[in-house]
Amino acid sequence: MTDALHDYFMLPHSYFHKQVSMIEDFGLHDATLVSVHFVWVDGTCILTVRHSQLSDCMLTFSGVSRVTLPRTYPWGRSQSINSACQPKAGQYEIEMQSGDVLEIHACQVKLTVIS
Numbered sequence: 001m002t003d004a005l006h007d008y009f010m011l012p013h014s015y016f017h018k019q020v021s022m023i024e025d026f027g028l029h030d031a032t033l034v035s036v037h038f039v040w041v042d043g044t045c046i047l048t049v050r051h052s053q054l055s056d057c058m059l060t061f062s063g064v065s066r067v068t069l070p071r072t073y074p075w076g077r078s079q080s081i082n083s084a085c086q087p088k089a090g091q092y093e094i095e096m097q098s099g100d101v102l103e104i105h106a107c108q109v110k111l112t113v114i115s
Contacts, residue, residue, distance in 0.1 A: 023092055026111050027053060028084045033096065038067060045104055047094075048114075049081070056115040061092065063107025075099030 032050040039046075045067050047059040078097035086092050092109060094102040 023059075023084045023086050023109055026059075026084060027051070028081045028094070031057075031081045033079050033081060033094075036067075036069060036102075038064070043106075045106065054111075054113050056113070058112045058114055060110045060112060061104050061106035061108070062110070064104060066103070066105040068101075068103040070100045070102075071098075072100060073098045 028049065028051070030052060034048040034050055034056075037046045037048070038044070043062065043064040045061040045064045047061075049057045049059060051057045075098055080097040082095045082097045084092070084094045090105055090107065092104045092106060094104075096102065
């Protein structure tokens with residue numbers, strides 16, 4: 001990943017007051033959620049995702065104050081992502097194709113390609 005592209009994905013949530021949330025630009029529709037890891041001591045939540053165009057990626061949320069991870073499958077079982085958005089500053093939502101909505105309150109999110 002180029003330095004300019006890397007910096008693009010590390011903007012703080014205050015930047016999003018001025019334009020559309022970049023999590024929506026990550027192209028996560030139909031990506032597979034592989035795992036969720038939360039590091040309590042430093043408030044970091046890492047989602048490992050298998051992305052159709054970027055291969056394996058990590059979504060790293062930092063400055064996390066809340067994580068909600070329902071797994072009730074209201075629309076049936078699925079590990080694929082339907083959509084991702086930032087409804088307001090510091091709040092990120094990932095809607096699964098199962099109908100579950102993961103909610104993460106964080107200061108920023110970064111996308112990193114790992115393979």
